[in-house]
Amino acid sequence: xxxxxxxxxxxxxxxxxxxxxxxxxxxxxxxxxxxxxxxxxxxxxxxxxxxxxxxxxxxxxxxxxxxxxxxxxxxxxxxxxxxxxxxxxxxxxxxxxxxxxxxxxxxxxxxxxxxxxxxxxxxxxxxxxxxxxxxxxxxxxxxxxxxxxxxxxxxxxxxxxxxxxxxxxxxxxxxxxxxxxxxxxxxxxxxxxxxxxxxxxxxxxxxxxxxxxxxxxxxxxxxxxxxxxxxxxxxxxxxxxxxxxxxxxxxxxxxxx
Numbered sequence: 001x002x003x004x005x006x007x008x009x010x011x012x013x014x015x016x017x018x019x020x021x022x023x024x025x026x027x028x029x030x031x032x033x034x035x036x037x038x039x040x041x042x043x044x045x046x047x048x049x050x051x052x053x054x055x056x057x058x059x060x061x062x063x064x065x066x067x068x069x070x071x072x073x074x075x076x077x078x079x080x081x082x083x084x085x086x087x088x089x090x091x092x093x094x095x096x097x098x099x100x101x102x103x104x105x106x107x108x109x110x111x112x113x114x115x116x117x118x119x120x121x122x123x124x125x126x127x128x129x130x131x132x133x134x135x136x137x138x139x140x141x142x143x144x145x146x147x148x149x150x151x152x153x154x155x156x157x158x159x160x161x162x163x164x165x166x167x168x169x170x171x172x173x174x175x176x177x178x179x180x181x182x183x184x185x186x187x188x189x190x191x192x193x194x195x196x197x198x199x200x201x202x203x204x205x206x207x208x209x210x211x212x213x214x215x216x217x218x219x220x221x222x223x224x225x226x227x228x229x230x231x232x233x234x235x236x237x238x239x240x241x242x243x244x245x246x247x248x249x250x251x252x253x254x255x256x257x
Contacts, residue, residue, distance in 0.1 A: 025101075036187065039181060071192075083194075084197035086194055087192065114138050118181060118186075141163075164180050178206050211254075214252065
């Protein structure tokens with residue numbers, strides 16, 4: 001991070017952050033969660049200039065090293081990372097790691113050593129032999145509906161995952177998922193998609209904040225946008241909170257008005 005473009009009242013003054021890489025502490029201060037008495041759901045996504053959220057099926061090809069530093073920082077601040085089952089399969093999700101750079105900050109905030117990963121899945125069509133389920137530092141949660149296949153619920157629990165019912169049918173209700181995580185003391189929430197899951201959170205009106213990296217690339221093609229699914233009847237307006245720039249990449253942070 002080499003340049004700060006002030007928008008509101010940034011934590012780190014522009015003069016002290018110009019022309020050098022930001023420390024992880026500075027990034028953590030800039031992206032600190034607000035003091036909220038309810039769960040706060042933040043999304044972190046990356047998009048090309050022409051709106052593609054992926055290239056060749058994955059987001060890595062449109063990212064950069066600084067984007068990954070922001071990615072790691074947002075994880076370092078979160079209680080739980082909420083992700084869709086398809087993204088777990090495509091991106092090869094592994095358990096979140098404890099990072100020394102955030103250890104003192106997490107301890108002071110009463111957090112565990114690493115965020116839990118919460119996987120949203122109606123069918124529970126997941127490989128429960130993966131490290132994400134059998135050897136996480138913090139037990140993985142699986143969010144599903146009460147009508148989920150009982151054999152898959154059993155398989156998830158046998159692997160060591162905590163199954164959380166957040167819907168009366170087979171599907172997960174986005175608002176209920178957020179509430180159920182909050183009831184477990186997981187109030188600082190971060191979703192990394194994929195697009196379908198983010199679209200569900202948007203449609204349900206439960207997304208509080210979007211951290212969007214705009215990649216200076218053009219890919220064309222028919223890749224997904226950062227949010228998919230049915231359109232909302234009335235678009236919800238967000239306000240720009242902060243904007244960082246490095247090598248043409250824009251790191252934006254928007255909050256619900």
